[in-house]
Amino acid sequence: MRNRIEWRDAHVLESWLIADDVRHIVFDVNGPVPRFDPGSHINVRVEINGAAAVRTYTALPAPPGRLAVAVKRHPHGRGGSRHMWGLVPGEAVRLTLPENRFELGWRAGHYLLIAGGIGITPIFGMAQALAARGASLRLVYAARTPGRMAFADDLRDLLGERLVLCDSAAGDRIDLAAEFAALPADAEAYLCGPIGMLEDAKAAWTAAGRPAGRLRYESFGDSGRFAEQPFTVDILNRGLTVQVPADRTLLEALLGAGVEMIADCRRGECGLCAVTVLEADAPIDHRDVFLSAGQKAENRRMCACVSRLTSGRALIDTGYRP
Ligand code: FES
Known part of the structure; x- marks a missing residue:
């Protein structure tokens, strides 16, 4: 885990759509990029209405010397995603090296990964790392439509039947109580999704009588229940x-x-x-x-x-x- 924020110059290498409303952006970073764990994030300087601001994104698995993020477009958001979607190859950016506040523990007997929408970004790296170690895992991934499920094909190839996709538009819902009830005692759950999903999960986890420290989660930070108003x-x-x-x-x-x-x-x-x-x-x-x-x-x-x-x-x- 890194404890010091270190800003670096970088430039955009490539940017492409990986879902209806998600772009995958790869940066070539000046200087070496230290190895980082799944769940890490980077900060990126953006410009919103002429003012500088910082936005935080999960650091996706990327080749050495590069950093990659997946950015969901928020047409009614505060402007960070607009800036990121407007980046073109060759454009200069300032960003931080990865740091991790959503660390994956390696000692659980089983892992339940849960993602809602763009919350798949840290969960994707965790699934790859756990699968590479041969860990017992299950990933439940909900999105509004199949077209909005970034990384769904990669995850299908990686996990097969250990992946469950929930299409909200078709009425699919994650049954958190049933998922938690099915876990062995030494399981851990990792969740990233909108704030409502996090609150529901925390309540269901407590109701299931499970130790609080074995549910780990991360929020989007911008997924409110109401649209932004002044x-x-x-x-x-x-x-x-x-x-x-x-x-x-x-x-x-x-x-x-x-x-x-x-x-x-x-x-x-x-x-x-x-x-x-x-x-x-x-x-x-x-x-x-x-x-x-x-x-x-x-x-x-x-x-x-x-x-x-x-x-x-x-x-x-x-x-x-x-
Ligand atoms: S700065 Fe950490 S909760 Fe606001």
Whole structure:
């Protein structure tokens, strides 16, 4: 696992469609690229409406000296995928070497891998690594339509009957309770998907009486229950009001306004960016996996890097004391 973010220059080598709404992009990186484990991610500098921003993507298996990502197009997103889809071969980019916060343990007797939509990206590398070691595994992969299932053909070839595809448009659903009930005691489950799937899985895992540490998961960080809308925050003790446009996160808007904030993962996992919500006139779209279901129901805290107000205005406390 890498602990230090190291930025590198790179350029786009190739970019092609691997599903209806997913592009596979390969970068040639200046300097050596250290070996990395499945589940690792990289950060890429993007430009959104003329402003610099950073987006995080799973580092896919790639030849030496290269890094590869798969990017889902979000037509109503904040603009990161638009930038990435617009990259052409030869174009210069800045990116970080892989680091891993979604580590695969190697000691389980059996592995259940679960992916929802573009959540297949870390799961794909894990399936390859586990299959190469001859591990016992099963992969359940749900997407809205078969055309949106990136890597489905590769996975069919790799896993055969150990792969289960769920076509949501045809009414297929992952039966999480049944999947967990069928696991041997020494199994681990790894899941990446939209926030609703993660919350359902955590609840089903707990209901099945399984040890919390054997369910590992990663979120997209941008898979909310509501479309992004602009909203406004007033900041306690700062005499400051900050507008958060639809294409920026609360964290980006606060930092842009000069508010001191601590942040690390920027994907709703570490909780460092959480602010206290004192009043809000609209629901909070919690998109993190750090706060518990109970904390989210209370609506007293929100992770500024991913979560947002659905509209309207809130009074927040960022911890600043004059
Ligand atoms: S920076 Fe980690 S949850 Fe926001």
